[in-house]
Amino acid sequence: MMISLPFQLHSSLKNTQFKNSAGDQVFVDENRRSEAQYAIMNYLVFPNDTDALVKVGQFVPKAPLGQDFTVYEDVIVWGFGDSEVPSGVCSDSCHAGFRKTPLEGKAVCCFDCSPCPEGEISRQMDADQCMKCPDDEYPNKRRDRCLPKLVTFLDMKEPLGMTLAFLAVSFSLLTALVLWVFVKFQDSPIVKANNRTLSYTLLISLTFCFLCSLLFIGHPTTATCLLRQTIFAVVFTVAVSSILAKTIIVVLAFRAVRPGSRIRMFIHPRVSNYVVLICSGMQVIFCGIWLGTSPPFPEADTQSEIGHIILRCNEGSAFAFYCVLGYMGFLALGSFTIAFLARNLPDTFNEAKFITFSMLVFCSVWATFLPTYQSTKGKAIVIVEIFSILASSAGLLGCIFIPKCYVILLKPDRNTQKQTKNQRDSRRKIFSRAKRNTSSCGINRLEA
Template sequence: MKSIKKQFLSFLIVSLLLLLPVSGQICFEKINPLLVNNGDLEIGVFLTLLSAEMNSMTGTEVFQSPPNKTCKPYQLIYKNYQQFPALAFTLNEINRDPNLLPNISLGFHLYNTYSNDERTLESSLRWLSGLDRLIPNYNCKEQTKSVAVLGGATSALSIQMGTLFDLYHFPQISYGPFDPVFTDKAQFPSLYQMAPKESSLHRGIVHLLVHFEWNWIGLIVFDDMKGDGFLEEMKEEMIKNKVCMSFTEKIPTSDRNHRKPSETFMPRILISEVKVIVIHTDTDSLIILGISPTPNIPTKKVWIATSHSNINTKPFYHYGYIFHATLFFSHLTNEVPEFKTLLQAAIPSQYTDGIFLKAIHPSASKCLVQPANPEQAYSPNASLKTLSLYSFEMTMSTLSYNIYNSIYAVAWALHEMLMRKSEKKSIEDEEYLLTHSWQLHSYLKNTQFKNRAGDQVFVDENRRPEAQYAIMNYVFFPNKTDLLLHVGDFIPEAPLNQDFTICADAIVWDKWGSEVPSGVCSDSCQAGFRKSPLEGKAACCFNCSPCSEGEISNQMDAEQCMKCPEDKYPNEQRDHCLPKLVTFLDVKEAWGMALTFLAILFSLLTALILCIFVKFQDTPIVKANNRNLSYTLLTSLIFCFLCSLLFIGRPTTATCLLQQTVFAVVFTVAVSSILAKTIIVVLAFRIIRPRSRIRMFLHPRMSYYVVLICSGIQGLFCAIWLGTYPPFPEADTRSESGHIILRCNEGSAFALYGVLGYMGFLALGSFTIAFLARNLPDAFNEAKFITFSMLVFCSVWISFLPTYQSTKGKAMVLVEIFSILTSSAGLLGCIFIPKCYVILLMSDENTSKHIKNHRSSLFLNSPALRRYM
């Protein structure tokens, strides 16, 4: 019963190799079935091993030799070659197993499938009818021996075959990539998938993109439900990880082997600025990309494909597309024992020299480091010129592994079904072998087993585990040889941060370079800059704008700049914050010392003048215009000079409360004293009639009333100010970058300008009255001096207002102190310095005799004036 031996397996493998002449074509009169191996029970196997050469423009068959109706040119699809040895190896292994289908042999009918509906339907009908002629719904073979169908390397092929086989309830096991569409059992009740689920593949690809900081990609998918589903999953995952998509190309499934689609989208891909292309397609994926009318176009792009078995490398080289930087997500599976050894032993030595694609795997503990010269490092011989143009894998590929599990699934389901039948009938009665294909469904969907590779296999799709992926690097050498490097893994069900590993140093990039290619739309923004989106562009395309004043960005590609805390300020590069220096007008610094010295100096000078006036109080020049007002004015000026010291030093609550209020009151006393002196001078020289009613205002106490009333009003204003919005100390963090200015906040700007306005009103009144009396006799007339002093006073404080508003920080304090000292010095100098000059240096003029001889002595004898002398 066990009919397939190891020697026969060798014969089968070599026979397919020998079918390929030097010309690269196979000529069959009857291409299907390719091979028949009878058994007690048989499986229809549909593999894509041969392709009929098609005209590039019309899709019709082309003959390379004179017309021959019985001969059609075919080519062996080398990337699928391993599927046949896997089929033979699996059946041989099952038929030798005494514990699986004992005394029963499994055979197969091997048919070739094509990537078009017509040829696939033809192969299916040939298997169903068992004849060369295609007669639908007719079968000339023993139907009971056919139990299942194995086929469907792609979703399109599975649908094409399943539509026909489901009419006869044949179990169809698909070995192609997992497609969620087939989980709908209402639409596909007879179709089973053996590939693991690929619902996490998009996460693995985005992991790879994020690892290498590629955020600007193009995507190629087939225009079907699976391609659309993958596209949506990729978009969602890319948005989460800030990866952008430049373009999406959808390949029509019906035209995947024709040149016309590639003429449309291939030039767009090659000339695009995108450096990273993700390709998610089926086993026929990249064939179309290798068919292009424009040769020798350098790609210099990174290609990320979903399976290394998808690529047909040689057409790319033929048309100039050398895929150096290509990464594949291949299903990670355990190695099936003896398969590699058997494959090597089965092929004669004349076929073993350089025909196998080498796969180099890094150790589990240490990544493989890229050598300086990969061409020599990966070659067992010094010269690679003798290697064949076509290479094959020695390890079991993903599709071959699925074929292996598919046949075992059918075998275990048959085993269970036959064991149930044998319990009811005698083993000698071979009627229990008369099976119907529809009977296998109830057993097949519940089948589970552990294969010889150590993996648990479930036919039930709901119990199917997630696929695990090996990340492979495809390397193509200039001498037309190639190899695969295992550079990483993606295990979706592994713990977080352990699901993705990559050996970046082992990857061979373009021209054996070690630098990772760039895959961004815009270069990263350095710290200190922020991303400025470009109108009409994706989020990954942006300009870099420097952070605004007072803001920083301390990371790459910052979306927004952030403000420094109040006690810190940005450095010059605006990439981190520095602590601000606390500063105020300190008495120890130059400006503080200078202003303190001036305030004390002027206050001492004023005190000295007061002492001079007291000492010479009986002289006419001191007695003129009420000497008590002069004492009051000099005393207020002393306090005016000293009040500037309140503005120097670290602000406190007490100093902030006293600064403006003391300043306002003492200056009001000084200005009101000048106002009183001015009024007295005017009244004294304007009273000519002896019995004028104005004489009542020349009473000595009238000047005190003027000072008290004017100062009282200002004091009332200051009291209201302190009771409502009093000044307070504050830390000004905005006036000067890098400094925290300790200053007094006025509390109410209206109150501040109110007291200044009132004081200005008094000063303006004094100036006006003094200006009107400027031409009175000079001997006892202070009007001219008061006019000049008020002119200086008003000029200082009028210029103070705009200057104070336009300055910040310590400069505001300096301006106010300077205004206080200047205006006070102006009053002191213009009013009292000329009198001190007369008292000290021209004492002979400060006598009554001299005054009587003055041309204005008539005013001296005035009774009204003598009251103030």
């Protein structure tokens, strides 16, 4: 019978047994033990074009386990005189921290070794894919294992946090000292001429502006996250509203001295108080809506810095946060515009110039803050905001009150009623000169 199919051939050989030339019994059936011993031969080709079979090992089925298979590796010759074992693949193995990348158009055994992407690792050789580290861990430099992240925040104990806290307390004490000077010399002309109530309100609000930056330092909690932005927004709005009221009073006082002016009815302490209350009340309403809809909350930022978990406050609603800043900026721009237009008015102890410079510093700081706040990450965001609070508050204190303290303490001869009277007389001369010019223009028109 002729056998043509493989399984038919296999069934024919399955039970075949025979004796070889050495007299050993050989069984083809894999389920039966063979009594034969095998020699492992290495085929060699010599330079003189001769060849030979050299025994390089043997297989003895009856030998104890571990001694049944013997190979003499130092005798084996691979290829054309090469003693190294040839590789079964066309690419080297990929170490831990790398993954295999197949090469297009080549066999499966051909690949490149690519480093694991950012945030991923591979622990084994020839890994097909890398695995991501948990959120609280990050890869080491070799990207073969994950390490625990370090929890961090702007701590009061670290040098930068300590420095910012020291500056905040120092500026608040300096503001309190200026307030004490204004209270002690409250009956002096320079203090009375610039609305004592508004000056006191502005100095108290500036003191809290400096101190509110302390809420940004330390471990963020639910309470501090709710308070830091709202208190900052309200006290800064009170300060800017006080400056706006001061500027309006300066302009109204100048307009009111004109004969027959109806603006005198607005020269009243209550007007400035209403300006501060209304402007600050609007900010309180904005903050209340913010806290009622999407309030700030503490969160752990695991993405900003490699190897660190940044504890910070999420603003909740970014739109509400920028609305609060925008309203404060609107008041500051209004104060700057009015003060700039009134900077040359011949009013007694006119502080419009000082307000102009202070608002210029204030607006410059916060105009710089916005792009910097957007481009920074992690702990640097808090540092940028604290610096902006301290710089803008110091600008208001330095530009508005330091020149007055200089006159009060070091130039008392300029802080007298005589000086006030001379300035008032010069102002009357300017008005009378303007009035005569106006009358002469009218006469010239009639003559024409």
